Amino acid sequence: MSAKPSDQNQRDMAQALPAAGSPDELTGVLSRAGFDERLALEWARARREQTPLSLLLIDIDHFRAYVDTHVATMGPDRLKKIAAALGRAVFRPADVVARYGDDEFAILLPAVHEVGARVVAARVRMLINSLAMPHSGGEGGIVTVSIGVAAFTPAGEAGPEALVDLCAAALEQAKRMGRDSIVSQDWMA
Numbered sequence: 699m700s701a702k703p704s705d706q707n708q709r710d711m712a713q714a715l716p717a718a719g720s721p722d723e724l725t726g727v728l729s730r731a732g733f734d735e736r737l738a739l740e741w742a743r744a745r746r747e748q749t750p751l752s753l754l755l756i757d758i759d760h761f762r763a764y765v766d767t768h769v770a771t772m773g774p775d776r777l778k779k780i781a782a783a784l785g786r787a788v789f790r791p792a793d794v795v796a797r798y799g800d801d802e803f804a805i806l807l808p809a810v811h812e813v814g815a816r817v818v819a820a821r822v823r824m825l826i827n828s829l830a831m832p833h834s835g836g837e838g839g840i841v842t843v844s845i846g847v848a849a850f851t852p853a854g855e856a857g858p859e860a861l862v863d864l865c866a867a868a869l870e871q872a873k874r875m876g877r878d879s880i881v882s883q884d885w886m887a
Contacts (some may be wrong), residue, residue, distance in 0.1 A: 753848050
């Protein structure tokens with residue numbers, strides 16, 4: 699008897715998770731190297747199955763100013779709290795939360811259309827804002843995030859960098875809009 703496609707996908711995921719890189723030492727979420735591995739894996743799966751792959755790039759607004767203004771040792775604590783909030787924003791085992799840069803995170807959402815990714819982005823923003831971490835230079839006096847959202851169904855010669863580039867452009871637009879905002883590729887003119 700042959701396995702159902704969903705059973706095969708679950709086995710693929712179980713095999714992929716251990717090979718998906720190590721956690722970021724500070725935050726405990728997936729490291730950047732692990733994220734890059736998972737992105738390549740999920741891109742190949744989405745290409746094969748012709749399903750969308752969504753990405754959120756999340757930048758902590760004015761984080762360097764936060765570290766300079768507040769006690770520098772508070773920065774790592776805040777990063778840990780933000781990473782934990784991002785983990786609460788996703789529900790499926792296949793969803794990936796990773797530290798993308800010093801003050802940036804990424805969430806990879808396999809088989810999720812852009813509309814669903816925007817829902818996750820709104821949940822991320824709400825969870826971060828609800829932490830109400832004081833930030834004298836932040837929007838509304840608290841730590842906030844700007845989020846870029848993109849979705850792509852792999853086709854043709856495009857590689858995973860196409861999704862990252864699209865999402866990075868959306869993130870830059872969110873930051874230009876005044877921070878504490880979400881911009882989706884569909885909202886960009």
